[in-house]
Amino acid sequence: xxxxxxxxxxxxxxxxxxxxxxxxxxxxxxxxxxxxxxxxxxxxxxxxxxxxxxxxxxxxxxxxxxxxxxxxxxxxxxxxxxxxxxxxxxxxxxxxxxxxxxxxxxxxxxxxxxxxxxxxxxxxxxxxxxxxxxxxxxxxxxxxxxxxxxxxxxxxxxxxxxxxxxxxxxxxxxxxxxxxxxxxxxxxxxxxxxxxxxxxxxxxxxxxxxxxxxxxxxxxxxxxxxxxxxxxxxxxxxxxxxxxxxxxxxxxxxxxxxxxxxxxxxxxxxxxxxxxxxxxxxxxxxxxxx
Amino acid sequence: xxxxxxxxxxxxxxxxxxxxxxxxxxxxxxxxxxxxxxxxxxxxxxxxxxxxxxxxxxxxxxxxxxxxxxxxxxxxxxxxxxxxxxxxxxxxxxxxxxxxxxxxxxxxxxxxxxxxxxxxxxxxxxxxxxxxxxxxxxxxxxxxxxxxxxxxxxxxxxx
Numbered sequence: 314x315x316x317x318x319x320x321x322x323x324x325x326x327x328x329x330x331x332x333x334x335x336x337x338x339x340x341x342x343x344x345x346x347x348x349x350x351x352x353x354x355x356x357x358x359x360x361x362x363x364x365x366x367x368x369x370x371x372x373x374x375x376x377x378x379x380x381x382x383x384x385x386x387x388x389x390x391x392x393x394x395x396x397x398x399x400x401x402x403x404x405x406x407x408x409x410x411x412x413x414x415x416x417x418x419x420x421x422x423x424x425x426x427x428x429x430x431x432x433x434x435x436x437x438x439x440x441x442x443x444x445x446x447x448x449x450x451x452x453x454x455x456x457x458x459x460x461x462x463x464x465x466x467x468x469x470x471x472x473x474x475x476x477x478x479x480x481x482x483x484x485x486x487x488x489x490x491x492x493x494x495x496x497x498x499x500x501x502x503x504x505x506x507x508x509x510x511x512x513x514x515x516x517x518x519x520x521x522x523x524x525x526x527x528x529x530x531x532x533x534x535x536x537x538x539x540x541x542x543x544x545x546x547x548x549x550x551x552x553x554x555x556x557x558x559x560x561x562x563x564x565x566x567x568x569x570x571x572x573x574x575x576x577x578x579x580x581x582x583x584x585x586x587x588x589x590x591x592x593x594x595x596x597x598x599x600x601x602x603x
Numbered sequence: 604x605x606x607x608x609x610x611x612x613x614x615x616x617x618x619x620x621x622x623x624x625x626x627x628x629x630x631x632x633x634x635x636x637x638x639x640x641x642x643x644x645x646x647x648x649x650x651x652x653x654x655x656x657x658x659x660x661x662x663x664x665x666x667x668x669x670x671x672x673x674x675x676x677x678x679x680x681x682x683x684x685x686x687x688x689x690x691x692x693x694x695x696x697x698x699x700x701x702x703x704x705x706x707x708x709x710x711x712x713x714x715x716x717x718x719x720x721x722x723x724x725x726x727x728x729x730x731x732x733x734x735x736x737x738x739x740x741x742x743x744x745x746x747x748x749x750x751x752x753x754x755x756x757x758x759x760x761x762x
Binding site for chain 2: 314315316317318319320321322324343346347350351353354363365367414415416417418420421501502
């Protein structure tokens with residue numbers, strides 16, 4: 314029998330209340346709880362007090378606003394999967410959400426919780442890095458914005474400090490873009506062995522901007538920066554995609570574990586990055602033709 | 604320290620003083636005696652513990668009872684109404700959807716939720732929605748058939 318560690322429980326009545334509670338020592342946010350509670354069972358997390366923010370409806374939304382997709386931190390995975398606005402502009406979100414855990418877990422796990430969990434194998438970190446999203450972190454003195462590419466300090470560690478709460482993720486909507494996410498897992502609903510997300514902005518067949526995110530393979534900030542640099546200004550061709558993917562595979566740092574040896578993971582990075590770029594380009598062309 | 608958890612389960616109001624770390628599945632089984640929901644893998648993988656929390660299925664081994672305070676829970680005990688089985692329950696009988704029965708309460712609660720949203724789901728949709736729940740007896744074929752049976756015999760018995 315797995316029992317969570319001893320803990321006290323507070324329910325936040327408002328964002329301000331949550332921030333006040335989170336400023337106290339040993340208080341920790343409880344959102345969907347689908348990572349935190351299992352970690353408490355294993356004693357990998359032993360917070361003194363949980364601050365339940367599930368009642369804060371003002372943090373649960375997905376909207377298109379002023380050329381930006383705005384995702385409230387408390388939006389559930391299922392909400393993002395069901396969002397037409399998100400899927401229309403960023404099919405990468407729907408690709409990824411279809412392979413995050415299982416449909417029941419997706420009803421409760423939150424988008425913000427995924428980012429804050431900062432698990433190296435978690436899918437949305439690479440996705441938000443690929444689309445160059447911005448995290449809006451709320452504190453008692455107001456909001457501060459941090460690029461998702463600077464949000465993670467390392468495994469299970471983010472820039473969100475005591476007395477702060479991730480409130481929103483913002484993604485700029487750019488014309489002429491296509492995006493995709495490709496993942497290999499050992500079985501349905503499992504963590505990635507490796508995965509790659511790609512965002513391409515095409516200008517008459519030329520890559521004007523590229524975003525490549527990598528999951529579970531030790532990529533710094535979940536990004537394949539060298540591959541992005543290579544692609545920018547190049548033609549959107551199979552040869553260039555394969556070359557970029559090879560660069561991505563060479564620059565990440567996969568660790569051999571029960572999910573596979575290092576060379577297999579590098580092979581996956583190259584193949585999945587190629588596939589993600591190919592699909593992203595295809596979607597960009599389809600949108601341009603529509 | 605304990606906290607008071609007041610929750611409506613299957614239309615009945617209950618209140619108990621419990622430890623904040625108590626999981627919803629144990630609250631239902633040990634505090635309320637509602638043992639229809641099963642406690643399985645304890646790691647949100649198997650789905651034997653699926654109940655509804657505010658109209659949506661949840662793996663009750665991965666939420667705290669405290670999180671359900673003030674909310675509405677529905678368990679497998681509520682599928683039967685006035686001595687009449689829910690079509691999902693009848694479907695599991697007709698199509699041999701269970702053998703040992705351990706996964707069944709969770710399977711049926713998810714199936715009921717699916718059918719309320721989509722009364723005529725394709726086989727692929729049924730398999731997708733049940734993909735986070737494990738059966739080690741029947742191999743899923745009969746479970747999918749059971750849900751389809753319920754879809755085809757819904758008239759007059761749906762909630």
